[in-house]
Amino acid sequence: MKNPFENLDKVMEHRVRLQIISVLVANDSYDFNALKDLLDVTDGNLATHLKALEREKYISISKSFIDRKPNTRYKVTERGRTAFKKHLDAMEELIKQQRK
Amino acid sequence: MDKNSDYQKDIESIRHMMEKSVKFLSLSGLSGILAGVYALIGAVVAYSIVYFPQTPFDYRNQSVKEITIIIKLLSIALTVLIISILTGYLLAAKKAHKLGVKIWTTTSKRLLVNLLVPLITGGIFILFLLFYGHYGVAAPACLIFYGLSLIQASPNLYDEFRYLGYTEIILGLISAALPGYGLIFWAVGFGVLHIIYGAMMFKKYDR
Numbered sequence: 001m002k003n004p005f006e007n008l009d010k011v012m013e014h015r016v017r018l019q020i021i022s023v024l025v026a027n028d029s030y031d032f033n034a035l036k037d038l039l040d041v042t043d044g045n046l047a048t049h050l051k052a053l054e055r056e057k058y059i060s061i062s063k064s065f066i067d068r069k070p071n072t073r074y075k076v077t078e079r080g081r082t083a084f085k086k087h088l089d090a091m092e093e094l095i096k097q098q099r100k
Numbered sequence: 101m102d103k104n105s106d107y108q109k110d111i112e113s114i115r116h117m118m119e120k121s122v123k124f125l126s127l128s129g130l131s132g133i134l135a136g137v138y139a140l141i142g143a144v145v146a147y148s149i150v151y152f153p154q155t156p157f158d159y160r161n162q163s164v165k166e167i168t169i170i171i172k173l174l175s176i177a178l179t180v181l182i183i184s185i186l187t188g189y190l191l192a193a194k195k196a197h198k199l200g201v202k203i204w205t206t207t208s209k210r211l212l213v214n215l216l217v218p219l220i221t222g223g224i225f226i227l228f229l230l231f232y233g234h235y236g237v238a239a240p241a242c243l244i245f246y247g248l249s250l251i252q253a254s255p256n257l258y259d260e261f262r263y264l265g266y267t268e269i270i271l272g273l274i275s276a277a278l279p280g281y282g283l284i285f286w287a288v289g290f291g292v293l294h295i296i297y298g299a300m301m302f303k304k305y306d307r
Contacts, residue, residue, distance in 0.1 A: 015109075018113070018114060019113055019117045021115065022114040022117045022121075023117050023118065023121040024120050025118070026117075026118040026120055027124070030206060034205060034206045036118060037201075037202060037205070038117070038121055038205075040115070055258065064235060088111070088114070091107040091111060092111075095107050095108060100245060
């Protein structure tokens, strides 16, 4: 039997990153401030995690101006969606195995 | 074993985040009940203006034709709508404060747009109906468009809103088949149904 631990996604093993991806999978797009309010994290903390996800190309970023204020929106990429699904499956598998 | 409960917490937090980011949960069941009560009061006032002293089941003997009566009915309906929206907003703001969330979020903005598109379309359409004298189908059109806007908005709300939407549409279609009884159907759709669904949601989510 193959080891489901191998299917866990290293980048998503952090809960804040996992939460970011789940919000983006459930919504078309989300902006920085809305994410910050929702996850209840600091600016710096959120920015670090977003950068980590961006580096893996799990999310895409679009910057624009709304009323002259910068607005940064995030979207999940197809790659990110697939990785999220795989990570969920792996967690499910692990929980199942340990119950036995 | 420790790891295991970690994964379960992860999955729980995913579920929670997905729901919280998509659904607007600050709407209070109480505002549904109150909106229903306002609608019933409005229906009684409308009845006393238009039909009194006839019984409500004699509608067909007398149809609404005078423009002054139409304007009175329209202002009653608009008053009910405005007071209901105001009540809904105030109670939602209170509930959001209690839940520690903001009322003006990405989700609530999306919800508002989804709700307003069919609602404004319906409103303009109904004005045309009245303008050209199709009074008999105005009340059914109110119910049908309201039902459609609820279904449209329901992905961002509790599931009950979708069922309320279907019920309003069915009621609107029945009402369209029975012209002349518009006020009764209007009172059931906006009054009784809101009270029933509002009470259900209040019991389920507000306690």
